[in-house]
Amino acid sequence: MAIALPSESTDPAPYRALTRNGNERAVEIIDQRALPHARVTIRLADAGAAAMAIRKMWVRGAPLIGAVGAYGLALALDADASDAALAKAHAVLDSTRPTAVNRRWALDRVRAVVSPLAEDARADAAWREADAIATEDVAINHAIGLHGLELLRDIARRKSGPVQVMTHCNAGALATCGWGTATAPVFLAHREGIPVHVWVSETRPRLQGANLTAWELGQRGVPHTLFVDGASGLLMRRGDVDVVFVGADRVARNGDVCNKIGTYDKALAAADNGVPFYAAVPSPTLDFALAAGDAIPIETREPGEVLGVTGRDDYGQTITVMLTPPGTHAVNYAFDVTPARLVTGLITERGIVRATTEGLAARFPERAA
Numbered sequence: 228m229a230i231a232l233p234s235e236s237t238d239p240a241p242y243r244a245l246t247r248n249g250n251e252r253a254v255e256i257i258d259q260r261a262l263p264h265a266r267v268t269i270r271l272a273d274a275g276a277a278a279m280a281i282r283k284m285w286v287r288g289a290p291l292i293g294a295v296g297a298y299g300l301a302l303a304l305d306a307d308a309s310d311a312a313l314a315k316a317h318a319v320l321d322s323t324r325p326t327a328v329n330r331r332w333a334l335d336r337v338r339a340v341v342s343p344l345a346e347d348a349r350a351d352a353a354w355r356e357a358d359a360i361a362t363e364d365v366a367i368n369h370a371i372g373l374h375g376l377e378l379l380r381d382i383a384r385r386k387s388g389p390v391q392v393m394t395h396c397n398a399g400a401l402a403t404c405g406w407g408t409a410t411a412p413v414f415l416a417h418r419e420g421i422p423v424h425v426w427v428s429e430t431r432p433r434l435q436g437a438n439l440t441a442w443e444l445g446q447r448g449v450p451h452t453l454f455v456d457g458a459s460g461l462l463m464r465r466g467d468v469d470v471v472f473v474g475a476d477r478v479a480r481n482g483d484v485c486n487k488i489g490t491y492d493k494a495l496a497a498a499d500n501g502v503p504f505y506a507a508v509p510s511p512t513l514d515f516a517l518a519a520g521d522a523i524p525i526e527t528r529e530p531g532e533v534l535g536v537t538g539r540d541d542y543g544q545t546i547t548v549m550l551t552p553p554g555t556h557a558v559n560y561a562f563d564v565t566p567a568r569l570v571t572g573l574i575t576e577r578g579i580v581r582a583t584t585e586g587l588a589a590r591f592p593e594r595a596a
């Protein structure tokens with residue numbers, strides 16, 4: 228990426244979900260469908276490929292969807308920088324997936340920058356803005372990491388043994404341009420020698436926890452244990468969990484948190500067992516236009532993702548096997564909403580914020596106005 232970051236906020240990970248080499252007019256992504264069994268890189272050199280990458284979940288995770296969307300608009304303007312082409316590309320990229328608000332935030336930001344410009348200046352400006360969005364994302368996540376790190380240090384001071392963090396889905400570096408959100412405090416704590424252990428929820432149906440979070444923690448040497456989604460309550464009731472850190476796809480003005488399906492269940496179990504429940508929320512994920520979470524559009528995906536499961540067989544082939552009798556009906560909600568009353572706090576780049584209208588407005592007055 229063209230814009231340099233202060234070294235301490237550079238993610239030391241041996242992988243990047245999204246890369247732009249210098250000023251190349253293309254970006255490279257890790258195809259997250261192939262992880263953890265294969266490391267496949269795909270080059271995105273046109274807007275159609277960028278839209279496909281989001282829709283088909285070659286890339287996923289709210290901040291990364293935003294960044295790839297922004298680069299998608301730059302790619303579109305390289306091909307045709309007219310007003311009509313700009314509007315069409317914005318609409319196509321915006322229609323990829325409905326829930327993560329970072330998509331719309333990033334597309335609107337790039338469009339606002341390029342619209343006033345002459346057509347022949349638009350593409351360069353769009354690439355610069357996309358680079359800025361990607362670079363800012365890394366700095367934002369690092370700041371979230373530092374604020375969340377204070378929570379882990381505090382828990383570590385009060386107990387012996389590793390700090391037990393439960394997470395859900397993948398809100399890691401693979402879902403962003405670096406550090407991740409919910410994972411950033413864990414990665415920073417591990418790096419400074421605080422003993423941490425992560426409970427990784429497998430996250431049916433697409434298994435972002437089993438496939439991606441477990442892979443990232445393994446890449447960084449962080450101790451972790453996988454569990455089936457339904458075991459959250461038991462682990463908390465047994466006292467095996469000190470804190471829950473999850474990501475977010477959209478947070479309403481009142482602090483309601485929308486995240487991967489199953490997050491609400493974890494928040495209920497956490498509340499019932501007195502376990503602190505935090506959502507890591509970069510400010511582009513805040514949606515002050517929505518008063519409460521019930522207004523957030525919840526993506527429903529194809530039933531096949533529920534009826535079957537994909538993995539690697541003994542011959543190294545990635546295959547999908549069916550789990551149910553033929554003709555079984557399935558529903559596949561991809562996200563749910565955790566009411567603000569169940570959220571201990573929102574870990575933002577500006578600090579930990581109460582999940583209330585007043586708390587968010589006080590910390591982000593320019594957005595709440």
Ligand code: MRU
Nearest residue numbers: 287288289398402408474475487
């Ligand atoms: O369907 P996905 O994999 O895009 O869902 C991702 C999540 O729910 C993440 O927790 C969220 O986007 C935050 S990523 C930092």
